[in-house]
Amino acid sequence: MSTITNVVLVGASGALGSRVLEALIDAAVFNITVLARKSSEAQFPSSVQVSHVDYASIAELTVALKGQDAVVSTVGGAGLMNQIPLIEASIAAGVKRFIPSEFGADAGNPNSAKLPVYQRSIAIHKALQEQAKVHPEFSYTLxxxxxxxxxxxxxxxxxxxxxxxxxxxxxGDRPFSTTTLYTVGRAVAGVLGHLDETKNRVVYVHDMIVTQRQIMGIAQKFAPEKKWNPVTVDIADLVAKSKESYAKGVFDLNASIGFLCQAVYGEGYGGEFQNVDNELLGIPLKTEADLEELVRDAMSRSGPK
Known part of the structure; x- marks a missing residue:
């Protein structure tokens, strides 16, 4: 498969998208175009081209994607299904690789795959699989x-x-995989640099495996005067609340917390990745010292949720 030169990033103004954009720029091997809504007033570095489009128009998206090698989507949960016309336009424009907005827990785990919060992502997976079968020149990576x-x-x-x-x-003792936003961006760049090895499959990456109790231990080093008395929360109770919210048609982050906690902390849900592709993508694991610095920074910046 030929190399990737021209990359389109969707959702570049978001918390994740901005860091993915930073990593792609730092890679210094891509010509980057940001796709933005026509109403968007977001500002981007001068080295990045910006194309304002109607995400509902396949014809307009196709024109914007002509000559592009890859499309990377970092849209939030509310925009996941908007990726369907984006996928169709990518195929029509001759895009080689599509990276959808996955970037989370293991939605492919048999238990996690049943959680309502992942059904839109799974629908996108199926659409990509079907299109890749019909259009062999088109491929994807999750x-x-x-x-x-x-x-x-x-x-x-x-x-x-x-x-x-x-x-x-x-x-608080369940180990879980976790990754900084910038490392996610490095993973994107790594995938685009290893097309054959990452073609039509899931790529797993993490900075480290941690537990909540481990994070509290580090926090206590930086605030020895602070007394925390953790309260065990039954994930089953959170899941029940999330089900109630979904039944009422509420699907935002707060409504999804129970399902997300189940995927990360629940036994048998794959929250701790057993095998990762860090070595392939050139991403070293972070150390305990790295985690300490991240916790110190978070404690200095975080306020009440």
């Missing part, structure tokens, strides 16, 4: 990286620094 490490620390999802009674999900 990137799974567990929970976001730096983002989750600052927002106190991994550990509630500002609470005297932080929640420990099912006891």
């Amino acid at each position: 990137i799974r990286n567990g929970m976001f490490l730096d983002w989750g620390l600052v927002r106190q999802y991994h550990f509630a620094f500002s609470s005297e009674t932080p929640p420990f999900y099912d006891g």
Whole structure:
């Protein structure tokens, strides 16, 4: 398969997208175009081209994607199904590789695959598989990286620094894979540099495997005067609340917390990746010292959720 030169990034103004854009720029081997809504006023580095489009128009998207080698989507949950016309336009424009907005826990795990929060992602997976069979010149890669490490620390999802009674999900001892936003961007760049090895498959990557209790131990080093009394939260109770919210038609992040916690901390849900592609993608694992620095930074910046 030929090399990737021209890359389109969708969702580049978001928390993840901005860091993926940074990593792609740092790779210094891609011509990058950002796709943005016509109403978007987001600003991007001068080295990046910006194309404003109507995401609902396959014809307009096709024109914007002509001459592009790869499309990387980092859209949020609400925009996942908008990737369907983007996939169709990519094929019509001759795009070689499509990386959808996956970037989370192992939705391919048999237990996680049953969770309602992943059904739209799974629908995108199926669409990509079907299109790749019909159009052999078109391919895809799914990137799974567990929970976001730096983002989750600052927002106190991994550990509630500002609470005297932080929640420990099912006891706080479950190891889980986690990855910084910038490392996700490096994984994207790595996939685009290893097309044959990553063709039509899932790629797993993480910075490290941690536990909530481990994070609290580090936090105590930086705030020895702080007394935390963790409270064990039964994930089954959170799942029940998420089911109630979904039944009412509420599908935002807060409504999905129970399902997401189940995928990360639940036994048998694949939250701890057993095999990763870090070596293939040229991504070293982070150390305990790296984690300490991330926790220190998060504690200095995080406030109440």
